[in-house]
Amino acid sequence: MQQDGLILELQKGNQRAFERIYEFYSESIYGIIYSIVHDEKVAEEILQDVFLKIWENSASYNSDKGRFFTWILNIARNASIDQIRSKSHKNKQKNLKADNFVDILENKSHFSAKTDAIGIKKYIDILKPVCKKLIDLLFFKGFTQKETAEELEMPLGTVKTKNRACINKLREMLVE
Amino acid sequence: MDIEEYISSGILELYVYGALTEEESREVSKALKEHPEIRKEVEEIEHALQQLSSAAAPYNPDVLLSSIKEKLADKDVIRIERKSKTKWVSYIGWAASIVLLIGLFFLIGDNNELREQLNSEKARTARMEQQIADARDDAEKTRELLAVLRDKDVSRIQLQGQNVAPEAYATVYWNKNENKAYIDAKDLPEPPRGKVYQVWSLKLEPLTPTSIGLLDEFSSDENKIFTLENANQSEAFGITLEPEGGSESPTMDQLYVLGAVAAP
Numbered sequence: 001m002q003q004d005g006l007i008l009e010l011q012k013g014n015q016r017a018f019e020r021i022y023e024f025y026s027e028s029i030y031g032i033i034y035s036i037v038h039d040e041k042v043a044e045e046i047l048q049d050v051f052l053k054i055w056e057n058s059a060s061y062n063s064d065k066g067r068f069f070t071w072i073l074n075i076a077r078n079a080s081i082d083q084i085r086s087k088s089h090k091n092k093q094k095n096l097k098a099d100n101f102v103d104i105l106e107n108k109s110h111f112s113a114k115t116d117a118i119g120i121k122k123y124i125d126i127l128k129p130v131c132k133k134l135i136d137l138l139f140f141k142g143f144t145q146k147e148t149a150e151e152l153e154m155p156l157g158t159v160k161t162k163n164r165a166c167i168n169k170l171r172e173m174l175v176e
Numbered sequence: 177m178d179i180e181e182y183i184s185s186g187i188l189e190l191y192v193y194g195a196l197t198e199e200e201s202r203e204v205s206k207a208l209k210e211h212p213e214i215r216k217e218v219e220e221i222e223h224a225l226q227q228l229s230s231a232a233a234p235y236n237p238d239v240l241l242s243s244i245k246e247k248l249a250d251k252d253v254i255r256i257e258r259k260s261k262t263k264w265v266s267y268i269g270w271a272a273s274i275v276l277l278i279g280l281f282f283l284i285g286d287n288n289e290l291r292e293q294l295n296s297e298k299a300r301t302a303r304m305e306q307q308i309a310d311a312r313d314d315a316e317k318t319r320e321l322l323a324v325l326r327d328k329d330v331s332r333i334q335l336q337g338q339n340v341a342p343e344a345y346a347t348v349y350w351n352k353n354e355n356k357a358y359i360d361a362k363d364l365p366e367p368p369r370g371k372v373y374q375v376w377s378l379k380l381e382p383l384t385p386t387s388i389g390l391l392d393e394f395s396s397d398e399n400k401i402f403t404l405e406n407a408n409q410s411e412a413f414g415i416t417l418e419p420e421g422g423s424e425s426p427t428m429d430q431l432y433v434l435g436a437v438a439a440p
Contacts (some may be wrong), residue, residue: 015248022241028225031232040234047237048244066201069222070194078303101232108216112236120231140232145195160373164186171224 007068011058018055025069027049027114029076035101035140038078046083050076077142100136102127115173123173131166138163177419181218182207185233192221233342314399315413321401324349324358335433340417341365348375350406357406357413361391362399364432367417374418375402376426377410380436390422414438 003024010019029050034043053075061071105124113118133152137143138159148155189202192197208215236284324330330351337344345363351354359375373391378384389404391397416423417430 017246019241019245022244025226026240027231027233028227030234031229031367034234035232036227038334043234044237044240048240048247051244052247052251056251064202064205065221066194066205067192067218069207069226070192074194097267104232108194108231109336110235111231112233114236115230116227119233123228130224135228138190138195139229142194144197145190148195160186160190162186163189164184167189167224169223170228171220174224174227 004063007058007061010055011061017108018051021054022051025072027112028069029072031101032073032076032140035099035104036077037083038099042083043080046076046079047150050079052143053079074142077173081142100132101133101140102136123170126168126169130162131169132157134163134166177207177211179211179213184271188214188218189221192225195261248368285394317399317401320403321349321358324351327351329353331437333435335413335415335435338431338434340430341432344432346415346435348435350410350413350437351364355405355407357388357404357410359391359402359404359415360400361394361402361415362414364391364394364400367391369393370420371417372420373415373432374420374422374426375404376414377408378412379409380411380416385426387422387424390418391415403430410437 003020006020010021027048029087030043030047033046033050034040037043037046050072054072061068065071102124105120111120130152134148137148137151137169138145143151145156145159148154152159154162182196187196187200187204191201193247194201196204203217204214208218296331296391330349333348333350335346341364344365347360349358349360351358357375361373364373373394375388375391376385378386386408388406388408389402393403394400412435414426414434415432416426416428417432418427
Protein backbone atom coordinates (compact mmCIF):
# COMPACT_ATOMS: atom_id res chain seq x y z
CA MET A 1 0.00 0.00 0.00
CA GLN A 2 2.98 2.29 0.53
CA GLN A 3 3.41 4.35 -2.61
CA ASP A 4 7.12 4.67 -3.02
CA GLY A 5 6.78 6.86 -6.11
CA LEU A 6 4.57 9.26 -4.22
CA ILE A 7 7.06 9.50 -1.36
CA LEU A 8 9.85 10.20 -3.84
CA GLU A 9 7.78 12.99 -5.37
CA LEU A 10 7.13 14.42 -1.90
CA GLN A 11 10.83 14.39 -1.21
CA LYS A 12 11.35 16.36 -4.42
CA GLY A 13 8.97 19.01 -3.07
CA ASN A 14 5.94 18.11 -5.20
CA GLN A 15 2.97 19.73 -3.48
CA ARG A 16 0.45 17.53 -5.29
CA ALA A 17 2.22 14.48 -3.84
CA PHE A 18 2.01 16.10 -0.43
CA GLU A 19 -1.74 16.53 -0.85
CA ARG A 20 -2.22 12.89 -1.76
CA ILE A 21 -0.09 11.78 1.18
CA TYR A 22 -2.16 13.99 3.44
CA GLU A 23 -5.36 12.44 2.12
CA PHE A 24 -3.93 8.98 2.58
CA TYR A 25 -2.54 9.30 6.11
CA SER A 26 -4.18 12.28 7.82
CA GLU A 27 -7.21 10.52 9.32
CA SER A 28 -5.23 7.70 10.92
CA ILE A 29 -2.63 10.16 12.22
CA TYR A 30 -5.39 12.38 13.57
CA GLY A 31 -6.77 9.32 15.42
CA ILE A 32 -3.36 8.66 16.98
CA ILE A 33 -2.95 12.27 18.06
CA TYR A 34 -6.48 12.50 19.41
CA SER A 35 -6.11 9.29 21.43
CA ILE A 36 -3.11 10.92 23.17
CA VAL A 37 -4.28 14.51 23.70
CA HIS A 38 -8.09 13.88 23.98
CA ASP A 39 -8.90 17.33 22.61
CA GLU A 40 -10.25 17.82 19.12
CA LYS A 41 -8.91 21.37 18.66
CA VAL A 42 -5.51 20.63 20.16
CA ALA A 43 -5.31 17.49 18.01
CA GLU A 44 -6.12 19.56 14.92
CA GLU A 45 -3.27 21.94 15.68
CA ILE A 46 -0.83 19.10 16.23
CA LEU A 47 -1.99 17.37 13.05
CA GLN A 48 -1.24 20.48 11.04
CA ASP A 49 2.16 20.88 12.65
CA VAL A 50 2.92 17.22 11.97
CA PHE A 51 2.14 17.59 8.27
CA LEU A 52 4.16 20.79 8.05
CA LYS A 53 7.05 18.82 9.49
CA ILE A 54 6.44 16.02 7.00
CA TRP A 55 6.63 18.56 4.17
CA GLU A 56 9.75 20.22 5.50
CA ASN A 57 11.63 17.12 6.62
CA SER A 58 10.53 14.60 4.00
CA ALA A 59 14.13 14.38 2.78
CA SER A 60 15.15 12.86 6.11
CA TYR A 61 12.84 9.87 5.62
CA ASN A 62 14.87 6.80 4.72
CA SER A 63 13.08 3.61 3.70
CA ASP A 64 16.02 1.55 5.02
CA LYS A 65 15.06 2.57 8.55
CA GLY A 66 11.38 1.75 8.30
CA ARG A 67 7.97 2.40 6.83
CA PHE A 68 6.87 5.88 5.84
CA PHE A 69 3.74 5.34 7.96
CA THR A 70 5.99 4.51 10.91
CA TRP A 71 8.04 7.64 10.31
CA ILE A 72 4.88 9.77 10.39
CA LEU A 73 3.59 7.89 13.42
CA ASN A 74 6.73 8.76 15.35
CA ILE A 75 6.47 12.44 14.43
CA ALA A 76 2.79 12.50 15.48
CA ARG A 77 3.29 10.63 18.75
CA ASN A 78 6.29 12.77 19.72
CA ALA A 79 4.41 15.99 18.95
CA SER A 80 1.39 14.75 20.95
CA ILE A 81 3.48 13.67 23.92
CA ASP A 82 5.29 17.03 23.90
CA GLN A 83 1.87 18.66 24.06
CA ILE A 84 0.56 16.62 27.01
CA ARG A 85 3.80 17.27 28.88
CA SER A 86 3.37 21.02 28.40
CA LYS A 87 1.96 23.11 31.24
CA SER A 88 -1.09 24.30 29.35
CA HIS A 89 -2.17 20.71 28.70
CA LYS A 90 -1.59 19.61 32.31
CA ASN A 91 -3.76 22.46 33.59
CA LYS A 92 -6.50 21.66 31.10
CA GLN A 93 -6.59 17.90 31.49
CA LYS A 94 -6.04 17.64 35.23
CA ASN A 95 -9.48 16.25 36.01
CA LEU A 96 -10.12 14.28 32.85
CA LYS A 97 -9.73 10.54 32.81
CA ALA A 98 -7.22 9.28 30.27
CA ASP A 99 -9.22 7.40 27.62
CA ASN A 100 -7.53 4.87 25.39
CA PHE A 101 -8.49 4.07 21.81
CA VAL A 102 -11.10 1.56 22.95
CA ASP A 103 -12.97 4.12 25.06
CA ILE A 104 -12.87 6.52 22.16
CA LEU A 105 -14.19 3.94 19.71
CA GLU A 106 -16.93 2.75 22.07
CA ASN A 107 -18.23 6.28 22.49
CA LYS A 108 -18.06 7.11 18.84
CA SER A 109 -21.22 7.08 16.69
CA HIS A 110 -20.04 8.57 13.40
CA PHE A 111 -17.28 7.16 11.28
CA SER A 112 -15.95 8.63 8.09
CA ALA A 113 -16.53 6.83 4.81
CA LYS A 114 -12.89 5.80 4.75
CA THR A 115 -13.15 3.58 7.80
CA ASP A 116 -14.77 0.19 7.99
CA ALA A 117 -17.05 1.18 10.87
CA ILE A 118 -18.81 -2.17 11.11
CA GLY A 119 -15.57 -4.13 11.14
CA ILE A 120 -14.06 -1.85 13.78
CA LYS A 121 -17.16 -2.05 16.00
CA LYS A 122 -17.15 -5.84 15.78
CA TYR A 123 -13.46 -5.90 16.56
CA ILE A 124 -13.86 -3.75 19.66
CA ASP A 125 -16.60 -6.08 20.88
CA ILE A 126 -14.41 -9.17 20.74
CA LEU A 127 -11.15 -7.44 21.76
CA LYS A 128 -9.38 -9.19 24.64
CA PRO A 129 -8.10 -6.98 27.49
CA VAL A 130 -4.50 -7.97 26.76
CA CYS A 131 -4.89 -6.91 23.11
CA LYS A 132 -6.38 -3.64 24.24
CA LYS A 133 -3.34 -2.97 26.42
CA LEU A 134 -0.80 -4.16 23.84
CA ILE A 135 -2.25 -2.13 20.98
CA ASP A 136 -2.70 0.93 23.16
CA LEU A 137 0.92 0.91 24.30
CA LEU A 138 2.63 -0.29 21.12
CA PHE A 139 0.59 1.48 18.48
CA PHE A 140 -1.12 4.49 20.04
CA LYS A 141 1.45 5.39 22.69
CA GLY A 142 4.57 4.33 20.79
CA PHE A 143 6.13 2.14 23.45
CA THR A 144 9.00 -0.06 22.32
CA GLN A 145 8.76 -3.83 22.57
CA LYS A 146 11.03 -3.71 25.62
CA GLU A 147 9.07 -0.93 27.35
CA THR A 148 5.80 -2.80 26.70
CA ALA A 149 7.23 -6.01 28.08
CA GLU A 150 8.27 -4.18 31.24
CA GLU A 151 4.98 -2.31 31.55
CA LEU A 152 2.86 -5.46 31.15
CA GLU A 153 5.36 -7.74 32.96
CA MET A 154 5.55 -10.03 30.00
CA PRO A 155 8.55 -11.67 28.25
CA LEU A 156 9.75 -9.85 25.10
CA GLY A 157 8.78 -12.80 22.84
CA THR A 158 5.28 -12.95 24.31
CA VAL A 159 4.70 -9.26 23.49
CA LYS A 160 5.57 -10.06 19.89
CA THR A 161 3.43 -13.20 19.48
CA LYS A 162 0.40 -12.00 21.49
CA ASN A 163 0.32 -8.74 19.61
CA ARG A 164 0.46 -10.68 16.34
CA ALA A 165 -2.64 -12.61 17.39
CA CYS A 166 -4.44 -9.35 18.34
CA ILE A 167 -3.73 -7.77 14.97
CA ASN A 168 -4.72 -10.94 13.12
CA LYS A 169 -8.17 -10.68 14.71
CA LEU A 170 -8.45 -7.05 13.56
CA ARG A 171 -7.53 -8.05 10.02
CA GLU A 172 -10.12 -10.81 10.07
CA MET A 173 -12.86 -8.41 11.14
CA LEU A 174 -11.92 -5.87 8.50
CA VAL A 175 -11.83 -8.42 5.70
CA GLU A 176 -15.32 -9.74 6.47
CA MET B 177 15.18 -17.72 5.80
CA ASP B 178 11.83 -19.32 6.59
CA ILE B 179 9.51 -16.56 5.42
CA GLU B 180 6.41 -18.19 6.89
CA GLU B 181 8.01 -18.38 10.29
CA TYR B 182 9.41 -14.86 9.99
CA ILE B 183 5.96 -13.45 9.25
CA SER B 184 4.19 -15.36 12.02
CA SER B 185 6.80 -14.33 14.61
CA GLY B 186 5.02 -11.00 14.96
CA ILE B 187 8.11 -8.93 14.19
CA LEU B 188 6.40 -7.19 11.26
CA GLU B 189 3.66 -5.71 13.47
CA LEU B 190 6.29 -4.34 15.82
CA TYR B 191 8.15 -3.01 12.78
CA VAL B 192 5.13 -1.03 11.62
CA TYR B 193 4.51 0.31 15.15
CA GLY B 194 8.11 1.48 15.32
CA ALA B 195 8.57 -0.63 18.44
CA LEU B 196 11.78 -2.32 17.30
CA THR B 197 15.32 -1.13 17.79
CA GLU B 198 16.90 0.72 14.87
CA GLU B 199 19.03 -2.29 14.01
CA GLU B 200 16.06 -4.69 14.03
CA SER B 201 14.10 -2.26 11.86
CA ARG B 202 16.91 -2.07 9.32
CA GLU B 203 16.95 -5.87 9.10
CA VAL B 204 13.19 -5.97 8.49
CA SER B 205 13.46 -3.21 5.86
CA LYS B 206 16.08 -5.28 4.09
CA ALA B 207 13.98 -8.48 4.26
CA LEU B 208 10.94 -6.56 3.01
CA LYS B 209 12.80 -5.34 -0.04
CA GLU B 210 14.02 -8.84 -0.80
CA HIS B 211 10.77 -10.75 -0.25
CA PRO B 212 7.48 -9.59 -1.80
CA GLU B 213 5.51 -11.83 0.62
CA ILE B 214 6.95 -9.95 3.56
CA ARG B 215 6.23 -6.66 1.89
CA LYS B 216 2.62 -7.72 1.23
CA GLU B 217 2.19 -8.80 4.85
CA VAL B 218 3.59 -5.47 6.10
CA GLU B 219 1.22 -3.55 3.87
CA GLU B 220 -1.77 -5.52 5.15
CA ILE B 221 -0.77 -4.93 8.78
CA GLU B 222 -0.28 -1.26 8.02
CA HIS B 223 -3.68 -1.02 6.36
CA ALA B 224 -5.42 -2.64 9.33
CA LEU B 225 -3.67 -0.32 11.78
CA GLN B 226 -4.57 2.69 9.69
CA GLN B 227 -8.20 1.62 9.79
CA LEU B 228 -8.03 1.24 13.55
CA SER B 229 -6.48 4.61 14.27
CA SER B 230 -8.64 6.34 11.66
CA ALA B 231 -11.64 5.07 13.59
CA ALA B 232 -10.30 6.92 16.64
CA ALA B 233 -10.20 10.25 14.75
CA PRO B 234 -13.02 12.64 15.71
CA TYR B 235 -13.67 13.28 12.01
CA ASN B 236 -11.98 13.04 8.63
CA PRO B 237 -9.51 15.97 8.68
CA ASP B 238 -9.39 16.41 4.88
CA VAL B 239 -10.92 19.84 5.48
CA LEU B 240 -7.73 20.94 7.25
CA LEU B 241 -5.64 20.45 4.12
CA SER B 242 -6.39 23.90 2.74
CA SER B 243 -5.24 25.61 5.94
CA ILE B 244 -2.08 23.48 5.98
CA LYS B 245 -1.42 24.48 2.37
CA GLU B 246 -1.84 28.12 3.35
CA LYS B 247 0.71 27.65 6.10
CA LEU B 248 3.03 25.95 3.63
CA ALA B 249 2.64 28.84 1.21
CA ASP B 250 3.36 31.31 4.02
CA LYS B 251 6.44 29.36 5.03
CA ASP B 252 7.68 29.18 1.46
CA VAL B 253 7.11 32.90 1.04
CA ILE B 254 8.91 33.59 4.29
CA ARG B 255 11.73 31.28 3.22
CA ILE B 256 12.09 33.04 -0.13
CA GLU B 257 11.80 36.46 1.47
CA ARG B 258 14.40 35.60 4.07
CA LYS B 259 16.81 34.42 1.43
CA SER B 260 16.32 37.31 -0.90
CA LYS B 261 16.13 39.87 1.89
CA THR B 262 19.41 38.87 3.45
CA LYS B 263 21.05 38.91 0.05
CA TRP B 264 19.63 41.95 -1.62
CA VAL B 265 18.06 44.11 1.00
CA SER B 266 21.09 44.10 3.25
CA TYR B 267 23.42 44.85 0.38
CA ILE B 268 21.14 47.52 -0.94
CA GLY B 269 20.79 48.79 2.60
CA TRP B 270 24.55 49.07 3.06
CA ALA B 271 25.02 50.56 -0.36
CA ALA B 272 22.28 53.07 0.32
CA SER B 273 23.83 53.98 3.67
CA ILE B 274 27.22 54.57 2.09
CA VAL B 275 25.75 56.62 -0.73
CA LEU B 276 23.76 58.58 1.81
CA LEU B 277 26.86 59.15 3.92
CA ILE B 278 28.90 60.32 0.94
CA GLY B 279 25.96 62.44 -0.08
CA LEU B 280 25.79 63.95 3.38
CA PHE B 281 29.47 64.85 3.31
CA PHE B 282 29.01 66.48 -0.04
CA LEU B 283 25.95 68.25 1.21
CA ILE B 284 27.80 69.53 4.27
CA GLY B 285 30.62 70.69 2.03
CA ASP B 286 28.18 72.21 -0.40
CA ASN B 287 26.27 73.76 2.42
CA ASN B 288 29.37 75.46 3.83
CA GLU B 289 30.39 76.59 0.38
CA LEU B 290 26.90 77.89 -0.28
CA ARG B 291 26.84 79.69 3.03
CA GLU B 292 30.15 81.37 2.20
CA GLN B 293 28.85 82.27 -1.22
CA LEU B 294 25.69 83.61 0.31
CA ASN B 295 27.63 85.70 2.79
CA SER B 296 29.91 87.13 0.14
CA GLU B 297 26.88 87.76 -2.06
CA LYS B 298 25.18 89.52 0.82
CA ALA B 299 28.26 91.67 1.36
CA ARG B 300 28.47 92.40 -2.36
CA THR B 301 24.79 93.31 -2.43
CA ALA B 302 25.25 95.59 0.57
CA ARG B 303 28.22 97.27 -1.11
CA MET B 304 26.26 97.72 -4.30
CA GLU B 305 23.26 99.05 -2.44
CA GLN B 306 25.56 101.53 -0.74
CA GLN B 307 27.08 102.47 -4.08
CA ILE B 308 23.66 102.92 -5.58
CA ALA B 309 22.58 105.02 -2.61
CA ASP B 310 25.78 107.05 -2.90
CA ALA B 311 25.29 107.44 -6.62
CA ARG B 312 21.72 108.49 -6.01
CA ASP B 313 22.91 111.00 -3.44
CA ASP B 314 25.56 112.24 -5.84
CA ALA B 315 23.04 112.47 -8.63
CA GLU B 316 20.69 114.30 -6.30
CA LYS B 317 23.44 116.68 -5.29
CA THR B 318 24.44 117.21 -8.89
CA ARG B 319 20.87 117.87 -9.84
CA GLU B 320 20.61 120.27 -6.94
CA LEU B 321 23.81 121.98 -7.99
CA LEU B 322 22.60 122.24 -11.52
CA ALA B 323 19.39 123.72 -10.25
CA VAL B 324 21.43 126.12 -8.14
CA LEU B 325 23.58 127.13 -11.08
CA ARG B 326 20.58 127.71 -13.26
CA ASP B 327 18.57 129.44 -10.59
CA LYS B 328 18.36 133.14 -11.40
CA ASP B 329 18.10 133.94 -7.71
CA VAL B 330 21.48 132.40 -6.96
CA SER B 331 24.48 134.70 -6.71
CA ARG B 332 27.89 133.35 -7.54
CA ILE B 333 30.64 134.70 -5.39
CA GLN B 334 34.25 133.95 -6.19
CA LEU B 335 36.59 133.75 -3.19
CA GLN B 336 40.23 134.49 -4.02
CA GLY B 337 43.27 133.04 -2.33
CA GLN B 338 44.76 135.15 0.42
CA ASN B 339 48.29 135.48 1.83
CA VAL B 340 48.32 132.07 3.58
CA ALA B 341 47.36 130.23 0.40
CA PRO B 342 47.55 132.35 -2.75
CA GLU B 343 46.72 129.34 -4.93
CA ALA B 344 43.52 128.60 -3.02
CA TYR B 345 40.21 129.30 -4.58
CA ALA B 346 36.53 128.73 -3.71
CA THR B 347 33.09 129.66 -4.97
CA VAL B 348 29.94 130.39 -3.01
CA TYR B 349 26.54 129.93 -4.64
CA TRP B 350 24.14 131.83 -2.49
CA ASN B 351 20.37 131.47 -2.79
CA LYS B 352 19.04 134.43 -0.85
CA ASN B 353 15.40 133.30 -1.11
CA GLU B 354 16.13 129.93 0.45
CA ASN B 355 18.92 131.21 2.71
CA LYS B 356 21.27 128.55 1.46
CA ALA B 357 24.90 128.84 0.58
CA TYR B 358 26.62 126.16 -1.48
CA ILE B 359 30.35 126.20 -1.00
CA ASP B 360 32.45 124.76 -3.82
CA ALA B 361 35.75 124.09 -2.05
CA LYS B 362 37.37 121.98 -4.70
CA ASP B 363 40.40 124.20 -4.95
CA LEU B 364 41.06 124.54 -1.26
CA PRO B 365 44.08 122.56 -0.03
CA GLU B 366 43.50 119.56 2.26
CA PRO B 367 43.26 120.88 5.77
CA PRO B 368 46.04 119.68 8.09
CA ARG B 369 45.17 117.14 10.75
CA GLY B 370 43.23 118.62 13.65
CA LYS B 371 42.16 121.61 11.59
CA VAL B 372 38.88 122.42 9.87
CA TYR B 373 37.70 125.09 7.41
CA GLN B 374 35.13 127.48 8.80
CA VAL B 375 32.94 129.66 6.56
CA TRP B 376 32.11 133.20 7.55
CA SER B 377 29.47 135.64 6.40
CA LEU B 378 30.85 139.15 6.62
CA LYS B 379 29.38 142.61 6.98
CA LEU B 380 31.90 145.17 5.85
CA GLU B 381 30.91 148.45 7.59
CA PRO B 382 31.88 147.67 10.33
CA LEU B 383 33.58 144.33 9.67
CA THR B 384 31.38 141.79 11.41
CA PRO B 385 32.03 138.07 10.82
CA THR B 386 29.28 135.52 11.45
CA SER B 387 30.03 131.79 11.27
CA ILE B 388 27.74 129.92 8.92
CA GLY B 389 29.32 126.51 9.35
CA LEU B 390 32.23 124.14 9.06
CA LEU B 391 33.36 122.20 6.00
CA ASP B 392 33.14 118.89 7.89
CA GLU B 393 34.68 115.68 6.57
CA PHE B 394 36.45 117.70 3.91
CA SER B 395 38.78 114.89 2.83
CA SER B 396 36.07 112.31 2.33
CA ASP B 397 33.66 114.59 0.47
CA GLU B 398 34.30 113.80 -3.12
CA ASN B 399 32.82 116.71 -4.99
CA LYS B 400 33.76 119.16 -2.21
CA ILE B 401 30.40 120.91 -2.38
CA PHE B 402 29.04 121.82 1.02
CA THR B 403 25.55 123.12 1.74
CA LEU B 404 25.22 125.62 4.61
CA GLU B 405 22.40 127.75 6.01
CA ASN B 406 22.89 131.47 5.57
CA ALA B 407 20.15 133.86 6.65
CA ASN B 408 22.51 136.80 6.92
CA GLN B 409 22.60 139.91 4.79
CA SER B 410 26.10 138.90 3.68
CA GLU B 411 28.35 141.39 1.92
CA ALA B 412 31.31 139.02 1.69
CA PHE B 413 32.32 135.42 2.44
CA GLY B 414 35.58 134.20 3.90
CA ILE B 415 36.96 130.81 4.79
CA THR B 416 39.50 130.43 7.58
CA LEU B 417 41.37 127.41 8.91
CA GLU B 418 40.36 126.86 12.51
CA PRO B 419 41.02 124.28 15.19
CA GLU B 420 38.69 121.26 15.11
CA GLY B 421 35.17 122.18 16.16
CA GLY B 422 35.48 125.72 14.85
CA SER B 423 35.99 129.09 16.57
CA GLU B 424 33.86 131.98 17.90
CA SER B 425 35.61 134.47 15.69
CA PRO B 426 37.80 133.94 12.64
CA THR B 427 41.54 133.59 13.00
CA MET B 428 42.40 136.27 10.50
CA ASP B 429 45.95 135.20 9.79
CA GLN B 430 44.55 131.88 8.71
CA LEU B 431 42.17 133.42 6.17
CA TYR B 432 42.46 131.23 3.10
CA VAL B 433 39.97 132.76 0.70
CA LEU B 434 37.83 135.89 0.64
CA GLY B 435 35.37 137.39 -1.79
CA ALA B 436 32.79 140.18 -1.79
CA VAL B 437 29.22 139.81 -2.90
CA ALA B 438 28.62 141.93 -5.95
CA ALA B 439 26.40 144.86 -5.24
CA PRO B 440 22.91 144.31 -6.53
